[in-house]
Amino acid sequence: MAHPSRLTQRELQLTSDAESPRTPGTVRPGGRTARTRAAVRDAVLTGLVEHGYPGLTVEYVAEHSGVHKTTLYRRWGGVEGLVADALDLAGEDTWTPPDTGSLHGDLTALAREVLDTFTDPATAAAPSAFIAAAFQSDRAAVALRAFYDERFGRCAPLVERAVARGEVPAGTDARAVARAVSAPLYFRLFVTREPLDEAATGQAVTAALAAARAGAYAVAEPEEPVTDGPASDGPRATPPS
Structure with missing residues (x-):
């Protein structure tokens, strides 16, 4: 795929x-x-x-x-x-994610695949039908979520390479980055029903890349519990001198 x-x-x-x-x-x-x-x-x-x-x-x-x-x-x-x-x-x-040598190139390739798929009636019919089915069937919705979650999970190497190149912070969530570049495109396709073109895909890539570089998709580490020492039962009496 x-x-x-x-x-x-x-x-x-x-x-x-x-x-x-x-x-x-x-x-x-x-x-x-x-x-x-x-x-x-x-x-x-x-x-x-x-x-x-x-x-x-x-x-x-x-x-x-x-x-x-x-x-x-x-x-x-x-x-x-x-x-x-x-x-x-x-x-x-x-299917494996693209490997163009840069995160910008990889995200551009992902966005381009959405554009190519949904601007060609021959390839747009099937995914559109499955997405429409998910709005009408709970079981289809669960299956579609699992499908996309697995697909976005395959983008882990894409982000790992970007981390190694110093393009994004360590701990960046690959699924979140993949969703970020795809979400605006799907919004145009299935919510506002706007045409999808090169300008829209370029804007989605730019926004997702900027957010990833800024650490917006970094997985937060659990905070250490704050302790102030032993709990106090109230003021202590002054010991006799």
């Missing part, structure tokens, strides 16, 4: 030796199970893109995957389980 936001049909495809669904009673990696899961996932993705979460049904997934709806209900429980598992599959890739 090129960027935490980029969920494409190509990236969601599994090989026949992928692991089985993480659902009790379906532990059988590879072979038929993996092919079934891949077919179901592809049908879920297609349905989300074509009809959105409200229009996605188990019957649609059964028809387009070739898997009987009884099996779908038994193994995934329903539409929410199907969407959550599709997001889980999206996390099974080898």
Whole structure:
């Protein structure tokens, strides 16, 4: 996956030796199970893109995957389980953060991936559909949060390199930096519905970089407890001379 936001049909495809669904009673990696899961996932993705979460049904997934709806209900429980598992599959890739030689370059590359994804209708449809589903399904929202948390966690080497170069303070939170550069872009895309362009991505990078350099995303160390010595029970009597 090129960027935490980029969920494409190509990236969601599994090989026949992928692991089985993480659902009790379906532990059988590879072979038929993996092919079934891949077919179901592809049908879920297609349905989300074509009809959105409200229009996605188990019957649609059964028809387009070739898997009987009884099996779908038994193994995934329903539409929410199907969407959550599709997001889980999206996390099974080898994406790594960019390494351009500077934090500015790395953050620019991350922002550029958001721009490239959402300005191309072919690649914007899938992630947009998953994000929309998270607004309508609690289970999809949990799966989406886990997906992004894992993606942002992969940005740790990006920040570690920046710390080693002296670009940001030690203890800078990689997840916070990744969120900072992405958040303004997602706000424009999904809240204000403004166009996303090079100027917007450049502004997001500049703001995130300045905040990171200033220590805004440094993890605070726990404060040492303040002690004033033994507690006093009140004024002490003056000892006799």
